[in-house]
Amino acid sequence: MAAGDVEFGEGQTSATTGLSGTGSVTGRADSHAADNPPRLEVCGLSKAFPGILASDRVDLRVAPGEIHALLGENGAGKSTLVRMIYGVLQPDAGEILWDGRAVRIGDPRAARSLGIALVFQHFALFEAMTVLENIALGMDQPGERAALAERVRVLSAGYGLALDPRRDVHGLSVGERQRIEVVRCLLQNPRLLIMDEPTSVLTPQEIERLFETLRQVAREGCSILYISHKLDEIKTLCDRATILRGGRVVAECDPAAESARSLAQLMIGAELKTVKRRTGGELGGLRLTVDGLDLDTEDLHGMDLRGVSFSVRAGEIFGIAGVAGNGQRELEFALSGERWAGRDDAVLVDGQPAGHLDAGGRRRLGLGCVPEGRRGHGAVPTMDLIENAILSGHGPMGLLSSIFIKGGAARRFAEDVLTAFDVRAAGPKASAGSLSGGNLQKFIVGREILQSPGVLIVSQPTWGVDAGAAAAIHQALADLAAAGAAVIVISQDLDELLEITDRLAVIDRGILSRPIATAQASIEEIGLLMGGIHGPAGVSTGPGDSGHAV
Amino acid sequence: MPFKIEARREMSRRLLFASPLLALVLTVLTGFVLFAAMGHDPVAALYHFGIAPLLSLYGLSELMVKAAPLILIGVGLAVGFRANVWNIGAEGQLTLGAVAAGGVGLMFWGEEGFWVLPLMCGAAVAAGMAYAAIPAFLKTRFEVNEILTSLMLTYVGTLFLSALVYGPLKDPAGFNFPQSRMFTDSALLPIVLEGTRLHAGTVVVILVAAAAWVLMSFTIVGFQIRVLGQAPAAARYAGFHRKRLIWLCLLLSGGLAGLAGAFEVAGPIGQLIPVITPGYGFTAIIVAFLGRLHPLGIVLSGLLIALSYIGGENAQVEVGLPQAVTGVFQGLLLFFLLGSDFLVRYRVRMRARPIMRPT
DSSP, X not given: OGGGHHHHHHXXXXXXXXXXXXXXXXXXXXXXXXXXXXXXXXXXXXXXXXXXXXXXXXXXXXXXXXXXEEEEOTTSSHHHHHHHHTTSSOOSEEEEEETTEEEOOOSHHHHHHHTEEEEOSXXXXXXXXXXXXXXXXXXXXXXXXXXXXXXXXXXXXXXTOOOOTTSBGGGSOHHHHHHHHHHHHHHTXXXXXXXXXXXXXXXXXXXXXXXXXXXXXXXXXXXXXXXXXXXXXXXXXXXXXXXXXXXXXXXXXXXXXXXXXXXXXXXXTSOOOOOOOOOSOOOOSEEEEEEEEEEOOSSTTOOOEEEEEEEEETTOEEEEEOOTTSSHHHHHHHHXXXXXXXXXXXXXXXXXXXXXXXXXXXXXXXEEEEOSOTBTTTBOTTSBHHHHHHHHHTTTTTOEETTEEOHHHHHHHHHHHXXXXXXXXXXXXXXXXXXXXXXXHHHHHHHHHTTOOSEEXXXXXXXXXXXXXXXXXXXXXXXXXXXXXXXXXXXXXHHHHHHHOSEEEEEETTEEOOOEEGGGOOHHHHHHHHTTOOSHHHHOOOGGGTTOOO | OOEEEEEOSSOOHHHHHHHHHHHHHHHHHHHHHHHHHTTSOHHHHHIIIIIGGGGSHHHHHHHHHHHHHHHHHHHHHHHHHHTTOOOOOHHHHHHHHXXXXXXXXXXXXXXXXXXXXXXXXHHHHHHHHHHHHHHHHHHHHHOOOHHHHHHHHHHHHHHHXXXXXXXXXXXXXXXXXXXXXXXXXXXXXXXXXXTSOOBHHHHHHHHHHHHHHHHHHHBHHHHHHHHHHHOHHHHHHHTOOHHHHHHHHHHHHHHHHHHHHHHHXXXXXXXXXXXXXXXXXXXXXXXXXXXXXXXHHXXXXXXXXXXXXXXXXXXHHHTOOOTTHHHHHHHHHHHHHHHHHHHHHEEEEEOOOOOOOOO
């Protein structure tokens, strides 16, 4: 079917021309069999929000059985387009054709009755209910329970999606939770399956399994619209790709024929910079030592840390990989000082015990932190950027005289961050909430780096950040390390860790693996560690570790 | 639905300040309809309610006397509200402050000395703080909701005052009336403006409001309080101490409420009686929100609410309106304010029809 792409495209061009003429709806339906129209065609779809044209005359064509990638940075208009196709938003202009027939999709129910199914990026599952109950809740006509359970079992077995309908959701991994969503969609025999950033939380092995399922679904004739900004995945999985930038379609191409780099450049519309690391530099002394850190979680569904030990030298970038919810949040808190570590000497900053210092006290020792959460954690959305600069900078930047805030100095510090890190904002008086995710992250990273920390903890530095901003943040972290700081990057994005770290370890169920030198690490090995398989492959260590007494 | 409601990208600052005015206009309009429906001349009623009290020096001084406790308490509460610390028990803290001040005043009854009055005020502040310390302790130690504890303690406080004036503090020469002796001069606040009841406490109130403005706008303490209220996780990230800030907010609001109690008994009342406040501690909550939790705004809103008290009494005398009018007006004002505030964060838009290409 994929081989027929070109014909579909050309055939459709003529069909579209016929549309704007005198052809009636029934006439077009009759021409369906002859022309083989695309499963979904979107013509000139536009949608404006206050202050932004989120979707600007977008055209998109998905053939039956095709896996079609929708590629774009954050804010490129992918979600807006999907929400219009799924009936959540109504377009301001343009039309949607389904099997060559113009349709108005008034709400998601109408979309589902056409055969459109959507797997959300963030699953909305009820933790306290079983898999079966969650599936039934999301269906328009779930039918009888026992029959549904049987269908779930048969279908999940058929697609290699191991899933026990009787299990409670709160005990499931993220990958298993996603399977619930996929199975729920497949149960409705969809003709178009939309996957919104499905792999951002999966291990490499889980991703491979998902891809096999998707290929099988496509072979059976269901079209798939696959939304992602991960270029390698799109190259391996997708037949065609439509690339969006700033609400417009900038290119349509065959992803297999493009390089990841050329795709990225189409996506961000500029030359992609590679991170420049200093090479062959000598590492300095120990800046951060974590020794036998135990910490009980505060969250109902959190993870206790057990015996976490590692150390990071001046000039080094140390990565912590792992699937979400394996103790990353607790580790971030224990390192930043938002929570006390069990023992005072469980965390040493430049040899000083810091385990019983709060975040302010550790900042005085030169330890900075970029938390995973931005809005409401690393920044206060309702406050302006000057106040957000004061938030963590008041001590290290000397913005106080006794208890009074030095307004001028605070403003200058905020302006310095905006300039040095190319933060796009209406000025230092703009509220943090008005910044886009990437710009706010650049502001927070910049605010911490300009305080010249000796140790910087960064959690998910480029999560939801577009490629251009991500490259800038990576470069800033590399420069900070080159200037003699120890940088700890906690991330779920393996590509990111492989690109910028010197060594990395994997956190799984609250336990940190032995560190491995990034240069010697293989994706498979890390993936197995992330999946919790501590076999012989998991304990191999690179020569980079030998000098580190932990 | 022909229209829809959508969140604004940025809070509208213009509407933030316009919304109290809009609420005021709506309150007056509703009052107009209400008075007319009750068979009164609405123009005359509104004149006696809202304008007549402002036309004499005495009326203005009375306005300030009524506004003083509202502003003093409102400023303290607003500091806590900024941190999401909801002290609803200012009425009780005021009562305890009045008891402490009155107790000191009666202990040194007949004593001459400049130190009596400051001692009364100090005792009142301490008593208000101590009373607010109970919810503070329960909140920081056991995470007990301070709204419930502070509110419930109010009733304990007013009953405690009753027990005292019906018992040990009753005036021996007072024909068994439930009231204490009248304070002697050294225990009374000096009058600032001859011929009126405008006392020195009102000056202190204005100074406190100014100090609170400086605290909230220009110091790291005020900054910490605001961060804690708007993003508690960011406060922890910045290394601000939540428990310390909760203690600070409750002690500050309790202390100022206690001081307001001292000003009442040492000012307009001059003795301890079973009921020393017409609900100042609760009304100050309205004052704080009407003044946008900003100390200078609270000065203005305190004056406005004081006008509703005086205007209510005036309209009762002049037009024969029921006393409940005061409460009704205060309620209307808060109701409309909350309604108008919705427009600060959201806006109403006519629903745009999807434009479809003709098919």
